[in-house]
Amino acid sequence: MLNTSQEMFTGVLMQDELFQFAAESEEPIVKKLDLPPLKLLIVDDDHDVHSVTELLLRDLTFDGYRLHLLHAYNSAEAFAILQQDADIAILLLDVVMESDDAGLRLVKRVRETLHRKKLRIILRTGQPGYAPELETISNFDINDYKTKTELTRERLFTCLMAAARSYLQLAQLEQLAYEDQLTGLHNRNGLLKAMEIAVAAGQKHTLLLLDLDHFSMLNDSFGNEQADAFLQGVAQRLKVVPSSITAARLAADKFALLSEAPMSLSEQLCRDTLSKDTLTINNITQDVSFCLGVATTHAEVSSSETLSHAYMALKRAKNAGIGQTVIFNDAMVEALRERVGLISSLNKGLQHDQLYLVYQPQFNLKTKQIIGVEALARWVDDSGRHVSPAVFIELAEQAGLISRLGQIVLNKALKDCGELCRAIPGFRVAVNVSSMQFKQPDFLQQVFSALSDVNFNAAQLEIELTESAAMDFSADTEEKLRQLRAAGISLAIDDFGTGFSSLAYLEKLQANCLKIDKSFVDKITESDSGLRIVQTILALGQRLKMRVLAEGIEYENQLQGLVAMGCDEGQGYLMAKPMMLNNLLEWPPIKAQLQSAER
Ligand code: C2E
Ligand code: MG
Ligand code: MG
Numbered sequence: 374m375l376n377t378s379q380e381m382f383t384g385v386l387m388q389d390e391l392f393q394f395a396a397e398s399e400e401p402i403v404k405k406l407d408l409p410p411l412k413l414l415i416v417d418d419d420h421d422v423h424s425v426t427e428l429l430l431r432d433l434t435f436d437g438y439r440l441h442l443l444h445a446y447n448s449a450e451a452f453a454i455l456q457q458d459a460d461i462a463i464l465l466l467d468v469v470m471e472s473d474d475a476g477l478r479l480v481k482r483v484r485e486t487l488h489r490k491k492l493r494i495i496l497r498t499g500q501p502g503y504a505p506e507l508e509t510i511s512n513f514d515i516n517d518y519k520t521k522t523e524l525t526r527e528r529l530f531t532c533l534m535a536a537a538r539s540y541l542q543l544a545q546l547e548q549l550a551y552e553d554q555l556t557g558l559h560n561r562n563g564l565l566k567a568m569e570i571a572v573a574a575g576q577k578h579t580l581l582l583l584d585l586d587h588f589s590m591l592n593d594s595f596g597n598e599q600a601d602a603f604l605q606g607v608a609q610r611l612k613v614v615p616s617s618i619t620a621a622r623l624a625a626d627k628f629a630l631l632s633e634a635p636m637s638l639s640e641q642l643c644r645d646t647l648s649k650d651t652l653t654i655n656n657i658t659q660d661v662s663f664c665l666g667v668a669t670t671h672a673e674v675s676s677s678e679t680l681s682h683a684y685m686a687l688k689r690a691k692n693a694g695i696g697q698t699v700i701f702n703d704a705m706v707e708a709l710r711e712r713v714g715l716i717s718s719l720n721k722g723l724q725h726d727q728l729y730l731v732y733q734p735q736f737n738l739k740t741k742q743i744i745g746v747e748a749l750a751r752w753v754d755d756s757g758r759h760v761s762p763a764v765f766i767e768l769a770e771q772a773g774l775i776s777r778l779g780q781i782v783l784n785k786a787l788k789d790c791g792e793l794c795r796a797i798p799g800f801r802v803a804v805n806v807s808s809m810q811f812k813q814p815d816f817l818q819q820v821f822s823a824l825s826d827v828n829f830n831a832a833q834l835e836i837e838l839t840e841s842a843a844m845d846f847s848a849d850t851e852e853k854l855r856q857l858r859a860a861g862i863s864l865a866i867d868d869f870g871t872g873f874s875s876l877a878y879l880e881k882l883q884a885n886c887l888k889i890d891k892s893f894v895d896k897i898t899e900s901d902s903g904l905r906i907v908q909t910i911l912a913l914g915q916r917l918k919m920r921v922l923a924e925g926i927e928y929e930n931q932l933q934g935l936v937a938m939g940c941d942e943g944q945g946y947l948m949a950k951p952m953m954l955n956n957l958l959e960w961p962p963i964k965a966q967l968q969s970a971e972r
Contacts, residue, residue, distance in 0.1 A: 556608035588626035745801030808842030891925025
């Protein structure tokens with residue numbers, strides 16, 4: 374490496390007339406000096422090379438950008454500087470320093486560990502024999518390779534100019550790829566990248582996801598422009614949250630903050646900075662209220678996974694109400710995983726006929742006669758576990774399986790009970806229909822084809838709809854109910870009293886039966902108010918000419934109370950638990966009823 378600086382210098386002198394010194398040129402290139410300077414890091418173990426390079430580059434500008442020179446004298450020092458300063462544009466790097474390939478090793482670390490893709494690299498070496506392989510040049514995206522003698526002032530300028538332009542282009546592309554246009558914050562990609570860099574640096578960081586409360590209301594009432602300005606105002610505040618290293622906007626009113634502070638502190642800093650004062654934009658003053666989902670970065674967890682953890686927490690926070698914070702924990706992943714597993718196993722279960730029905734008898738409380746049965750779905754999953762219908766019905770609704778499930782139940786129930794219904798006139802089969810199933814466009818068709826498939830008497834079918842499903846006041850609902858009535862199918866309002874009742878609509882609904890929810894039956898013997906609720910429902914049933922059936926009767930005194938109040942019908946463990954079809958058919962009270970029907 375000896376003499377290289379002198380050789381360079383000679384080169385400079387020889388080519389002098391070719392250079393454009395900014396200060397001397399007639400039309401100075403110095404135009405855009407308000408732009409931040411481009412940072413150039415010179416790495417060389419030869420001190421002379423630094424001073425010569427500095428001399429060569431003095432007063433040069435590149436497309437209006439001044440250069441800001443930084444110096445390192447070995448690769449460790451260079452790495453430390455690069456790690457500290459993400460804005461270095463060009464690396465002018467000596468290949469042979471403390472070892473023959475120290476420069477190349479540095480390049481590898483910079484590209485692979487620091488993920489500096491924009492950084493342009495020009496390799497210099499004193500000895501031509503140390504040229505890197507072509508493959509290395511392309512793998513590590515090395516811009517140029519020059520021996521030091523080659524790098525005259527002119528060539529150095531040309532070479533740096535090319536590097537500067539390519540750096541600026543990459544920077545622009547990066548801006549497009551990583552920046553949110555509205556707020557200038559990072560976008561999702563930018564956030565993920567920042568997280569990756571933070572994780573690579575080996576520190577734990579806190580990721581906060583924010584969702585603004587009532588943002589759509591703001592949008593609706595004041596218009597897009599005002600809403601955009603509000604988002605920009607929030608973004609301004611996010612930029613200055615202490616301890617935060619990156620702020621991003623991920624979707625309309627969803628923001629993210631990557632903070633170096635631990636969870637509780639970063640939450641507090643974020644809330645203090647954003648919500649302490651109201652935000653006034655175009656004379657409209659708004660509170661900055663938001664929900665937070667919080668997660669921590671981990672070396673073993675990918676950035677996008679951490680982001681999805683924060684999303685899970687945020688979703689729960691939003692469900693909990695405005696201004697809430699939820700911190701992610703592993704149980705949430707477990708719950709989600711279990712859910713996904715359960716959905717796929719329910720799907721399989723439906724395909725493989727794993728679903729079966731049990732039947733719970735319903736009674737006339739005065740005569741003790743069995744008036745019918747309620748069909749209740751049962752499912753045992755692959756592992757042999759009994760999953761509660763309360764769980765799998767909701768799951769089926771959310772996974773879009775409810776229509777198929779409902780159809781299976783309806784078909785099975787009508788097939789199972791066809792004979793029983795033919796043998797005992799007036800015997801009813803009640804089938805639960807979830808509101809989502811009821812809203813399917815082909816619901817009526819499902820019902821009518823199930824009836825005709827087994828030639829079932831429509832008058833012996835009762836459909837149980839929950840209050841909220843029956844009361845959605847839509848024309849579609851009314852029309853469906855009308856057609857069911859017209860076919861002679863009866864309608865029961867399930868879990869009555871737990872939903873929202875409009876007396877006027879209840880009248881219009883012309884349902885046949887109100888099923889008093891178990892929670893009220895439980896209260897009959899507990900309190901006067903419990904008793905009064907049941908009395909009210911009974912009076913309502915009488916007025917609207919509906920049967921009233923009490924659910925979940927477990928105790929004799931409940932039964933006595935109901936009979937005394939004049940409740941017509943009931944169902945509960947006290948009289949009979951749900952049972953399999955063969956047990957039902959063998960059940961003595963049913964057998965007795967079959968025999969008396971024969972006579
Ligand atoms: P539901 O329609 O109100 O059904 C009554 C529930 O109360 C049934 O629970 C029944 O087993 C239970 N039950 C009856 N008597 C007693 C009692 O004396 N004590 C107690 N503790 N419980 C009693 P199950 O079978 O677990 O069903 C729960 C809910 O799942 C049902 O409430 C219904 O909403 C839904 N479901 C069950 N099968 C189906 C179905 O085929 N389709 C739809 N859409 N929903 C269903
Ligand atoms: Mg029911
Ligand atoms: Mg019920």
